[in-house]
Amino acid sequence: MADPTPELLTDILGTVFQETAFMFVEPAEEPDQWDPTVFSATLAFESVRGGTLRLTAAVPVGVELAANMLGCDAADPEAVENGRAAISEVLNVIGGAFVTRYFGTKVPSQLGLPQAALEPRVAPAKRTAAASVRAESGDPILLELDLE
Amino acid sequence: MALDMLVVDDSPVTRKMVRRAIGLCGLEIGQVHEAGDGAEALARLAEHRVDMVLADINMPVMNGMELVERMSGDPVLSRIPVIIVATPMSEQRIERLLDIGARAYLAKPFRPEALKDLVLEILGKGESHG
Numbered sequence: 001m002a003d004p005t006p007e008l009l010t011d012i013l014g015t016v017f018q019e020t021a022f023m024f025v026e027p028a029e030e031p032d033q034w035d036p037t038v039f040s041a042t043l044a045f046e047s048v049r050g051g052t053l054r055l056t057a058a059v060p061v062g063v064e065l066a067a068n069m070l071g072c073d074a075a076d077p078e079a080v081e082n083g084r085a086a087i088s089e090v091l092n093v094i095g096g097a098f099v100t101r102y103f104g105t106k107v108p109s110q111l112g113l114p115q116a117a118l119e120p121r122v123a124p125a126k127r128t129a130a131a132s133v134r135a136e137s138g139d140p141i142l143l144e145l146d147l148e
Numbered sequence: 149m150a151l152d153m154l155v156v157d158d159s160p161v162t163r164k165m166v167r168r169a170i171g172l173c174g175l176e177i178g179q180v181h182e183a184g185d186g187a188e189a190l191a192r193l194a195e196h197r198v199d200m201v202l203a204d205i206n207m208p209v210m211n212g213m214e215l216v217e218r219m220s221g222d223p224v225l226s227r228i229p230v231i232i233v234a235t236p237m238s239e240q241r242i243e244r245l246l247d248i249g250a251r252a253y254l255a256k257p258f259r260p261e262a263l264k265d266l267v268l269e270i271l272g273k274g275e276s277h278g
Contacts, residue, residue: 019257069165085161092159092206093256096235105239111206113158 001048004102004145009131012097013143017135020093021068021086023061025133031140034121035059039087041116043095047109051147053098054124055091058139062087088116094143150178151267152196156189156203156215157233162256166202166233173264186210190218193225200267205234205245213245220249229270233258 010027017023039062041055057065060074062083067074069086091114099109128147134140155166163182170177181196183189187210189203201219205212212232219225229251236255245253252266 016257066161069161071168082161085159089159089162093235096237096256100236100238105236108238108240111235113206113208 003147004098004129006129006131008102009098009129009143009145010133012094012101013131013133013141016090016094016097017065017141020090021065023064023068023135025135025141028132028134028140030130030132030142034140036120037118038121039084039116040119040121041087041091041114043091043114044112045095045099045109046112047099047103048107049103049147051128051145052124053091053095054127054144054146055087055094056121056140056142056144057087058141059083059118060137061135061139061141064135064137065090084116084118088114091116098145150176151199152178152180154181154183154189154192154196154198154201156183156186156201156207156212158184158204158207160184162204169258169260169263170202173260173267175264175267186212186215186218189215190225193219193228198228200270201228201230202233202263203230205232205237205241213248216245216250217248231263231266231270233263 014025017025035058039057043053063074063079066082066086067079072079095111103109124144126146127144130144132142155163157163167180181192183192185207203212203215216230232245232250232253242253251270
């Protein structure tokens with residue numbers, strides 16, 4: 001089985017953002033520098049092969065996600081409070097989409113529980129593939145995959 | 149008659165999103181209770197009578213699979229239909245969930261209309277496609 005392509009990850013990322021939160025993203029160069037703190041979420045999975053997905057997003061992306069998922073304004077305190085939880089849930093949906101699209105629905109797959117934090121960006125030690133996109137606001141979003 | 153529901157998901161954003169979808173789907177909804185995992189769900193079910201449970205699978209403490217098993221083994225709770233609202237999963241896992249008593253599976257993300265169709269189908273009020 002060939003390793004997943006960046007195009008697959010980009011497609012999954014775009015579809016999940018659009019269908020979960022009505023947010024449109026487009027492919028973009030991976031940022032050289034990130035804001036001092038970003039939303040960062042990781043999700044382990046087991047299937048034919050195990051691995052980890054990591055989603056990194058600028059803070060305004062998490063807030064906009066939360067606002068759209070909750071049906072409130074991005075300036076609403078509820079959206080600001082729920083940015084981390086929104087990133088976590090979106091990675092959960094991305095994880096389900098990834099394991100079923102890449103490994104198929106005929107094999108057992110298991111997702112772990114997503115862990116999300118507001119913290120400085122730390123590049124993973126290694127990665128198999130990555131997808132870099134930007135939200136309409138211009139804020140960066142990065143999905144990284146490490147397959148065992 | 150208004151439907152009382154229990155939404156079970158460890159993500160507070162998802163619980164609110166599901167509540168919002170329930171509100172948008174055009175059904176007459178009564179009280180909507182929330183629980184963050186299967187164990188909390190069982191506690192809510194001991195306190196409140198509900199007509200339907202919408203439950204995630206991947207949760208800490210007690211996951212959705214165990215919740216369905218526990219409900220199926222209870223003479224009262226087994227009468228409450230459970231719709232699994234979860235991320236895409238393998239066919240084997242969906243079959244297992246339906247085998248142990250879940251009534252339907254709805255993949256996230258979902259449209260409110262899809263939820264409405266499932267609820268009506270389970271209540272026996274859906275359109276016949278046969």
